[in-house]
Amino acid sequence: MTKLSDEQQRDFEAAAFRRLVSHLRARTDVQNIDMMNLTGFCRNCLSNWYREAADEAGVALDKAQAREIIYGMPYELWREQHQTEASVEKQAAFAQNQPKDH
Numbered sequence: 001m002t003k004l005s006d007e008q009q010r011d012f013e014a015a016a017f018r019r020l021v022s023h024l025r026a027r028t029d030v031q032n033i034d035m036m037n038l039t040g041f042c043r044n045c046l047s048n049w050y051r052e053a054a055d056e057a058g059v060a061l062d063k064a065q066a067r068e069i070i071y072g073m074p075y076e077l078w079r080e081q082h083q084t085e086a087s088v089e090k091q092a093a094f095a096q097n098q099p100k101d102h
Contacts, residue, residue: 021046025072028082037093046070 004012024030024043032042044067051066067075086094 021070021072024070028078031084031086033086033090033094037090037097040097043067043070 024046032044035042047063047066047070050069051061051063054061054066064075071078
């Protein structure tokens with residue numbers, strides 16, 4: 001395995017994260033509940049992790065700001081434009097499989 005410098009690792013991780021965020025912004029057809037049911041995380045989780053990283057660095061970032069960074073627009077606007085009602089089955093799966101740290 002190629003040995004990466006700390007800077008290379010950070011830069012590659014940042015690039016992968018930016019690509020993930022870009023991909024999720026383009027895939028508005030994929031609902032957060034679907035992501036949670038399949039992977040155990042969603043766009044909101046990413047925004048929470050982003051905000052936690054900012055907090056650890058001493059940067060004040062509120063929930064709405066972090067969500068806008070991930071969604072590419074205010075969260076409420078994204079919900080109005082893209083969120084659909086989850087089926088009873090999806091809601092039941094979410095309730096059963098929700099990670100304990102959420």
